[in-house]
Amino acid sequence: MTTTQEPTVNAPAKPTAGYKYIGTDRKRVEDPRLLVGRGNYIADMKVQGLLHAAILRSPVPHARIDSIDTSEALKIPGVVAVLTGEDCKAHMNPCMNFGPPTIAQYPIAVDKVRYVGEAVAVVVAESRYIAEDGVDVLDVEFSDLPLVTDPKAALEPGAAPLHEEHGSNLAYERTFEFGDIAAAMADADLVVSDTLHWGRSAGMPMETSGAIARPGNNGVLEVYCNSLNFSYLQFLVAGALKIPSNKLKMQPVAAGGSFGSKFTAHKVPTLTAFLALRTGRPVSYVEDRLDHLMNSDHHASDRYYEARMGFTKDGMITGLDIDVLDDYGAYLQFGTGTHGNALSQLTGPYRFRNARYALRAALTNKCQQGAYRGFGSEVHNWVLERLVDQAATKLGLAPEDIRRRNFILPEEFPYKIPGGNLYDSGNYPAVLDKALGMIDIEHWRKEKARLREEEGRHIGIGIATTQERSVFSSTEFWFWFDEPAFPITSSPESATITIDPAGAFQLQLHCQAMWGNSPETVATTVLAEEFGVEPETVNVSYADTSRALPGTGPGGSRFTVMVAGAVRGASRKLKKKLIDIAAHSLEVSADDLELVDGQVQVVGAPERSLGIPELAGSAYFFALNLPPGMESGLEESHTYDHPYTTLPAADRSDLGVFYPIMGHACHIAVLEVDPDTGQTSFLDYVAVHDAGTVVNPKSLGGHVTGGAAQGLGSTLYEELVYDAEGQFKSSTFLDYLVPTANEVPPFRIGHVETPSPYTEFGIKGGGEGGRMVTPSVVSSAIDDALAEYGMHVQQLPVKPADIVATVQNARAGQ
Amino acid sequence: MTTTEHQAAAVDTETRTITLRVNGRDVSRTVETRTTLADFLRDDLDLVSVHLGCEHGVCGCCTILLDGESVRSCLMLAVQARGHEIETVESLSADQNALHPIQEAFAEEQGLQCGFCTPAMVLRCKEIIEDGKARTDDEVRHEISGILCRCTGYQNIVNAVQNASRKLGGKEAGA
Amino acid sequence: MVATTTVRDSRVPGAPSPTTHDRLVVYRTTIGQAMKPPRFQYRDPDTLADAVALKARHGSDALILAGGQSLMPMLNMRLAAPSVVIDINGVTDLQQITRNGDVVEIGAGVRQSALETDPLIREALPLLARAVPHIGHIENRHRGTVGGSLAHADASAELPCTAVVSDAVVVLQGQNGRREVPASSFFDGFMTNACADDELVVAVRYPVTPAGAGTAFVEVARRNGDFALAAAGVIAEVDGDGRFTRLAVGVAGVASVPLRATDVEQELLGRPVDPATIEAAAKRVEAAVTTGDDIHATSAYRKHLAATVVSRAVLAAATDARNGGNR
Structure with a gap:
């Protein structure tokens, strides 16, 4: 069933040249409704007879559920039902899962709880207030089980298993080796090594996940939700609910941010659908912030590394050797896909051929891991850049020099990296040079020395790069396994363009798309470029799953590339029809016609033309004016699949091309550290990104800035903490510290445009890169500021207490 | 921590009829006394621009103007608003085709992405400009720091406040 | 939240440590799983007498x-579940700021934001004018009151520290009349x-700050607007020779109550204003730091931070x- 798709190589477009709409700072078409407070978020929906759900979350990390007494709750006027794991066990299949089937998960804990916050019981009532009154009076008896909070201890013999059926807490183990890592290390003049921990944070959108499920006509269950790529996964949700897939209609609802955190379905839409099925009434479940902090779809990466990297005395990288232990949490929803992202850019922007990547994923009594902007590649990039920085220091090379020496050069693309993925294009020296120029690095190096000497201040300069893989292929979901259950190779996106009888444009997208990105702006910009109509005049809608064409939705920085392909494909079909109608009407050859600014006209004689409204009128109402055999109407759809993916080798010695549209970025930060408070403040920060052809520079800059702010959060502020007893310590917004405008510096943004040869218009994905480099550059700058105290960031977030402890220890030793 | 018996819905539902002025119009409603002002505005008055991001007073997405001053509407009871004047973003413009200059400035600068903090930011922007506190970018950053935005990284919001300040003839912003 | 979970521990004596599976613990969840207030009776007296009677x-x-x-927030999370909520926002008697000779009396109902702009307070x-901007964010201060902050008695809060x-005096009223309690024992x-x-x-x-006295408030928090990891408020008077003639140093965030750093005060009194001297004296505050490790700071960090903010505030x-x- 699998096929290898060879690339269609388009001539690389000249960035933005010759485009009227692409590449300009146009206003977003999404914004007017958002600015008047009509974002139509899930909590804004009013449904007749709607019930509301509230969840009793587990107060204990690992325990058998002995009994749940719901009698007091059911006595409260307005409480309609209380559902527990027993109901799930009786009426559901386990939720969709890309991990081993022995790690089953239901939306409400079945038989036992595995982390603090896991759903134990759900009260459905006439209002959220009453539902919470019901939660208040539930009585649950638990029998404690031994808990596992440390991933190393989780893998020790005798550790209590979270999933008895799975046998141990080792969720996954595999080692990939590409090239000859032993020889690479043996041949190296310098081997640097480090022990690193990337702590747990999360996407943490301002809007939580939510869903409304309603029994509809013909036995169809309608689910409205702000999560999920559901045209891709809807049938799996139906499977969990034990209903036919055509009896489940999922309707996308715009989300107030996701950043990966609304990527799955098991906890919110599936649960809500189940509540509606059991009560036979419309039910809303919208997470409150406590729900979201401790029991969201997933937290993000939490990884422990032992990493080594070999270098020649000239600073050339010989190899990279990684052992990573993943503190995965209690379930394995996404398998180890977050490491597939790491493998897609295993060597970063650098040219070397030897790498080893050994992964163990441990099950622990914590909320499970999943997606967050970068999807695990940002973690790998931090490890890589930590090692490169260390080598630069030891070899006496400037950080920009060691990087420049190892860069893959523009003429080497397309470049196949160890492991099999391919980088399509790039100009890494140009990005570095632009960043160095924007920040005036020599000025800051002098200033750093002067401020230390004259004012006793501690200034640090950090330089870091990243690859930004974009447009994932679905092979990354299964190449981890030798015998995958479902070796999928499609990850399509679709668009439908309709010109109505009056000549106005309707554009339908076929996935959940509005997560705070700019799907409508991008899609209408491309449509405008094709037809010469203003983007704001196009009406955009989203198909529900009863009519949606294949779609995968945003994720892995794929949407801009994919929707551009889909819209352009549909546009070509529709333009051909317009031209054929015009050719028939004007009695000229279609080859002599062109579409310019909404008019079909004769090449060289633009006065002989027909406007789109006239052609639309013919298409709908004057069948006898159409070319023989042509169907009435003006609607075309196009499904655009991944532009370039290949199958992995059977023995996984080569993982195939699975993430080839490769962006790149360089950030340079100048910051000051107060050694006595551990506080940091930025003096300057530049971020230069190459995301191929830029559709809307201001939008891309906004995403880079927002991503960088999130990266800063993961680096200095945000942490989802479980203590040794498995208790969750970050359960409010007073403890989980999202950066405010005070903490986030004014990032100065630059763009370099190296078009992709494989995508329409040469666009690359650009949604995640901001977060993928900030942790590296800020770690580096902190180390640089406090080099005299031996500062070396090994754990994120790095807190003021860590900084002051290092300084104080160094002072005590002096 | 030592309670062994829960309270079993000991108190009956208690309601009050309140009159207040919202976006320039007097409204009168009967509400349960425990209802938060945020829920009242959303559920009873359909002012769904008031967004619930945390409901414990940190994120600021539910910010409204109470007698002209920004407050967290999740940290007030609806009954406490009786006799007061409330403005939500709809008071600037509720018409997507006729935005208020502040809303227009946010559109021009792309000072929003998902839109969830946006009504709060727009209202706060109005207050900052009226108070003459948009003199520098740093000042604007400080003044908007009570509202969390997860999308923009704030720079385009700062730009939008400065743009709006110019549009409204406020003090010219420093670079 | 889970911290409020009721735990009935039925371990037998001599059983293994509580983290082993031999432990049998029966939990009954009660409150803290919520984000909407529980039911309560709402009372909104117009007069202080009525409020006192209700209380x-x-x-x-x-x-x-x-x-x-x-x-x-505590009501929304149901960490508090009172039978009666007495809303005192209608008691206008509590919303006055008045000066009476060398004392400024601030009513409990005065909004914190009013302290930032009131000319009497600034002078x-x-x-107070320096400390108040550190309280949360302006949206909190527009609503938050002076009396509320004092009554909440959070040791990391700014107003209790000031x-x-x-040496402010808190005025309490019951049905038997008023009594005054010094902040140090309140x-x-x-x-x-x-x-x-x-x-x-x-x-x-509050006693009026003497003419010519200097003041400073230095706070360090994870983010601007968060609870202080440590903060110091200082009132200092310095003579013509540049020596401290009066010094009051308060520290927030480092113990169960707001502290006076009396050791630091005594050591510096009569000594010249000199950064090294101040820095050395400020270290004396470390011994008073009792707040343990939490997710935002270690105890060791708080000790160093307390000395740092004290040193900086005294110098400022x-x-x-x-x-x-101020004049």
Whole structure:
């Protein structure tokens, strides 16, 4: 069933040249409704007879559920039902899962709880207030089980298993080796090594996940939700609910941010659908912030590394050797896909051929891991850049020099990296040079020395790069396994363009798309470029799953590339029809016609033309004016699949091309550290990104800035903490510290445009890169500021207490 | 921590009829006394621009103007608003085709992405400009720091406040 | 939240440690799983006498709702579940700031934001004007009250710290009349105070800061607007020779109550304003730091931070004094 798709190589477009709409700072078409407070978020929906759900979350990390007494709750006027794991066990299949089937998960804990916050019981009532009154009076008896909070201890013999059926807490183990890592290390003049921990944070959108499920006509269950790529996964949700897939209609609802955190379905839409099925009434479940902090779809990466990297005395990288232990949490929803992202850019922007990547994923009594902007590649990039920085220091090379020496050069693309993925294009020296120029690095190096000497201040300069893989292929979901259950190779996106009888444009997208990105702006910009109509005049809608064409939705920085392909494909079909109608009407050859600014006209004689409204009128109402055999109407759809993916080798010695549209970025930060408070403040920060052809520079800059702010959060502020007893310590917004405008510096943004040869218009994905480099550059700058105290960031977030402890220890030793 | 018996819905539902002025119009409603002002505005008055991001007073997405001053509407009871004047973003413009200059400035600068903090930011922007506190970018950053935005990284919001300040003839912003 | 889970521990004596599976613990969840307030009776007296009478009648079953910036989150999360909520926002008698000779009386219902802009406060109590902007964010201060902050008695909060530094007096009223409690004894434990169940905090009296005195408030928090990891408020007077003639140093965030750093005060009194001397003296505060490790800071860090903010605040207040202070 699998096929290898060879690339269609388009001539690389000249960035933005010759485009009227692409590449300009146009206003977003999404914004007017958002600015008047009509974002139509899930909590804004009013449904007749709607019930509301509230969840009793587990107060204990690992325990058998002995009994749940719901009698007091059911006595409260307005409480309609209380559902527990027993109901799930009786009426559901386990939720969709890309991990081993022995790690089953239901939306409400079945038989036992595995982390603090896991759903134990759900009260459905006439209002959220009453539902919470019901939660208040539930009585649950638990029998404690031994808990596992440390991933190393989780893998020790005798550790209590979270999933008895799975046998141990080792969720996954595999080692990939590409090239000859032993020889690479043996041949190296310098081997640097480090022990690193990337702590747990999360996407943490301002809007939580939510869903409304309603029994509809013909036995169809309608689910409205702000999560999920559901045209891709809807049938799996139906499977969990034990209903036919055509009896489940999922309707996308715009989300107030996701950043990966609304990527799955098991906890919110599936649960809500189940509540509606059991009560036979419309039910809303919208997470409150406590729900979201401790029991969201997933937290993000939490990884422990032992990493080594070999270098020649000239600073050339010989190899990279990684052992990573993943503190995965209690379930394995996404398998180890977050490491597939790491493998897609295993060597970063650098040219070397030897790498080893050994992964163990441990099950622990914590909320499970999943997606967050970068999807695990940002973690790998931090490890890589930590090692490169260390080598630069030891070899006496400037950080920009060691990087420049190892860069893959523009003429080497397309470049196949160890492991099999391919980088399509790039100009890494140009990005570095632009960043160095924007920040005036020599000025800051002098200033750093002067401020230390004259004012006793501690200034640090950090330089870091990243690859930004974009447009994932679905092979990354299964190449981890030798015998995958479902070796999928499609990850399509679709668009439908309709010109109505009056000549106005309707554009339908076929996935959940509005997560705070700019799907409508991008899609209408491309449509405008094709037809010469203003983007704001196009009406955009989203198909529900009863009519949606294949779609995968945003994720892995794929949407801009994919929707551009889909819209352009549909546009070509529709333009051909317009031209054929015009050719028939004007009695000229279609080859002599062109579409310019909404008019079909004769090449060289633009006065002989027909406007789109006239052609639309013919298409709908004057069948006898159409070319023989042509169907009435003006609607075309196009499904655009991944532009370039290949199958992995059977023995996984080569993982195939699975993430080839490769962006790149360089950030340079100048910051000051107060050694006595551990506080940091930025003096300057530049971020230069190459995301191929830029559709809307201001939008891309906004995403880079927002991503960088999130990266800063993961680096200095945000942490989802479980203590040794498995208790969750970050359960409010007073403890989980999202950066405010005070903490986030004014990032100065630059763009370099190296078009992709494989995508329409040469666009690359650009949604995640901001977060993928900030942790590296800020770690580096902190180390640089406090080099005299031996500062070396090994754990994120790095807190003021860590900084002051290092300084104080160094002072005590002096 | 030592309670062994829960309270079993000991108190009956208690309601009050309140009159207040919202976006320039007097409204009168009967509400349960425990209802938060945020829920009242959303559920009873359909002012769904008031967004619930945390409901414990940190994120600021539910910010409204109470007698002209920004407050967290999740940290007030609806009954406490009786006799007061409330403005939500709809008071600037509720018409997507006729935005208020502040809303227009946010559109021009792309000072929003998902839109969830946006009504709060727009209202706060109005207050900052009226108070003459948009003199520098740093000042604007400080003044908007009570509202969390997860999308923009704030720079385009700062730009939008400065743009709006110019549009409204406020003090010219420093670079 | 889970911290409020009721635990009935039925371990047998001599059983293994509580983290082993032999432990059998029966949990009954009660409150803290919520984000909407529980049911309560809402009372909104117009007069202080009515408020006092209500408080006297309901005692500890009633909680006072002032600005709501602390109580409302606790109600929403159902960490507090009072039978009666007494809303005192309608008691206009509590909303006055008045100067009486060398004392400024601030009514309990005065909004924190008013302290930032009130000319009387800026002139007579400059430390307050400096400290108040550190309280949360402006949206909190527009609503939060002076009395609410004092009654909440959070040791990391700014207003309790200023009250201790300033030798302020908290005025309480019950049905038997008023009594005045010095701030130093008003805060008597972790999140507790000397206000009896049948009393209300009605005002706080601050001595007017002497002409020429310098003030400073230095705070370090994870983010601007968060609870202080450590903060110091200082009032200093310096003579013509540049020596400290009066020094009051308060520290927030490092113990169960706001502290006076009396060791630091005594060591510096009479000594010249000199950064090295101040820095050395400030280290004496470390011994008073008792707050343990939490997710935001270690105890060791807090000790160093306490000394750092004290040192910086003392130096800043001295500098302010030498520049003439608030007038």
